[in-house]
Amino acid sequence: MNDTFLKACRGEEVPYTPVWIMRQAGRYLPEYQAVRANVDFLTLCKTPELAAKVTIQPVERLGVDAAILFSDILVVPEAMGMRLEFSDKGGPVLGEPVRTKAAVDRLTLPDTEDSMPFVIEAIKILRSELKVPLIGFSGAPFTLATYMIEGGGSKTFLHTKKMMFQNPGLFHLLMDKITLSVIAYLSSQIRAGAQAVQLFDTWAGVLGPEDYKEFVLPYVKRTLAELRKEGVPMIYFVNDCAALLKEIRKTGADVVGVDWRIDLKDAIKGLGKKFAVQGNLDPCALFLPPEKLEDKVKAILAKGESAKGHIFNLGHGILPESQVENAIALVEAVHRFSER
């Protein structure tokens, strides 16, 4: 069992810097595309044997130090009662966006074993097969709220902010319900065998610090405080985190995932000594010539040394256009240059 990842999460000594890649199970891998050729995205998420299979693919192909459950953050809103569809072009659609008290009231608190048993099953299969730690995950409450209120992705998040600004009581009610669902969902994942969890707050970076503090932070804190008793490392990733570091310090995460826009040294300085960090190579750096990619890897590894712990990762998900060879080279370079 390779436990380098878990040790780095806890800030313990490691023989080298562990690395995994956000969206490492995905379209850039031919073996993933082979599976997807026969099954649509959502069916793949909901078929434990297949979800487990594609979860394992990048571990074998790239030699990463952690696996992350193959799933999608929107299975939770679906389990709460929304209609979820994926189109290959336009991104996810959640039918009947949640914008009224009645719509919030209609949402249920899902029982993971009942409504998302495929996740539990996939985790159990994975734990019996993996030689690296398995990361469970969920969308963070705010990020899930944006999809539920907008009915899918958004550029301006106008409906979300309208609800926040014009009907804060309703927004808090919705966040409350989502938070309870996320806590239950991640607890179930951990009890089924997930050895760490990551909370993806992909869209929290569209808020200024004051709005983050009022509308996001309390729910992240509560989620992580509740999950604390499960005893596994907790990673909190905010895309576009630079302006929010002072608030992110208060979340209670063990590890903070850092996007690529900020110098990792500045992020560590802004966060303080309490946190391990994860990140933060620009996903587009995988298109660099090999020697330049190595330079970027070395620079990030050097900066990571000032944190309590460092898990190497991209600053956002790997792009479908990436070359597998370059992802392999990245993992190899991280291991080689970080060897103690």
Added chain:
Amino acid sequence: MNDTFLKACRGEEVPYTPVWIMRQAGRYLPEYQAVRANVDFLTLCKTPELAAKVTIQPVERLGVDAAILFSDILVVPEAMGMRLEFSDKGGPVLGEPVRTKAAVDRLTLPDTEDSMPFVIEAIKILRSELKVPLIGFSGAPFTLATYMIEGGGSKTFLHTKKMMFQNPGLFHLLMDKITLSVIAYLSSQIRAGAQAVQLFDTWAGVLGPEDYKEFVLPYVKRTLAELRKEGVPMIYFVNDCAALLKEIRKTGADVVGVDWRIDLKDAIKGLGKKFAVQGNLDPCALFLPPEKLEDKVKAILAKGESAKGHIFNLGHGILPESQVENAIALVEAVHRFSER
């Protein structure tokens, strides 16, 4: 002549904090929509009388302290030889994206009087009619480069970064050509009567500080150094600036435009004492109830006091869905709460 805006740009004493709104001439205004009902967007940009008319509309309607020329940043790539189209849905399209040496070589250095005479004409009309200063503008070299390389908007800027990373020589050649075009374009605007200029670097925030330093900063510096001799205040706006402040300090701008994601206090601290700042209310704050909007205005005004000068603005363009009454209330609140 109301010169409060120009005084604030220079860090001089002002009787109140001046305010204008990015995209203040736009779809949220019924009188703008009335003009657009008869003419497409690009024709509007290229018809001096109409461009001047919609430039003046928000000055009269909102009582802002500055006008900004109605135009689009993509008229420059068009003048350099690209084919430009606007669809009302999908955003701008630049035909035949620039991705090869041959494509870069084909680009011309436009003479503003020859290829964009409508801009010069509009400025002359405006200067004879306006009682507030007129801001000229251009896309910053990097932001123009992204549109030219991607062929329009982008989520990941993969083609741009691919060129930067795989063919930096070609990327620098393109940036060089764009920079010369921008310098000539803004010089012409100033000579025609623009009393300040704003450089919009809408997409520079998708780069980390090291890439910004290598691929963006030299061209912004050169642009602003060349324009310095024209003697008007220069505003540099980077959307998503939080992680780049240390580099933005080196640009030579008089005023730094600050997006809404960062606490204005932190932005001023990161920039240091040399700069006036412009910003930074979340455009969605216009959907707040009046008293809450006033609270946000007061908070930003208080933070702005620690800068060399402060021009109130949104942190990004006003949304088309905004209510005119709320924009009027915003301008009025800024004036009322900032009166010395």
